[in-house]
Amino acid sequence: MKEASTAPTPVVLGIDDLRPLPMATRIARTSREGIQLLEEHRDTFIDELWLDHDLGGDDTIMPVVTLMEEAAFDGRPFRIGAIFVHSANPTGAETVVRSLTRWNYRVRRATA
Template structure:
């Protein structure tokens, strides 16, 4: 019998949040810079869930990550993400992220913070 046959794939759940523990996440980035590196590591691979917080401490926000996702979609190479959850306590920032990513046909939901 072949090894790996019938084995379930472990879901890839990524989170970008400066404070929350995100216990379901398989990897967590704590800044936009770390988030960009994390996504680049997964370019071309399936991401089951991506959890985004808008405010990442100090002057940092999720917007550089959103720009990366936008540019990838604009170039015809969108990231393979089954669902993006925006869980920020910043309502206007969260709605901006949801609106921008939906414009590029990413599946996005607003989650409670």
């Protein structure tokens, strides 16, 4: 007889307008939804956060990045194990990596 696992399910959040991100437990498709998603997890440890830079039309991930920067500036950074930037926009992705690295978030480029 197998015992049920008592380990908590990892929290893996994704903010991307198109990709399915099958490893994500929740996905936001716009920066507005992304901000709401992070706020809902404000006091929760987030194992992984997957970010796309371009979110369709004029929308980008930058409002989410600003929220994360302000949280760090206020001394309450989001508790995130690893942040992966998987954008096809190399300049935008590098901007996200630089911005979040500056605030001591663990972030790197990745492919999704």
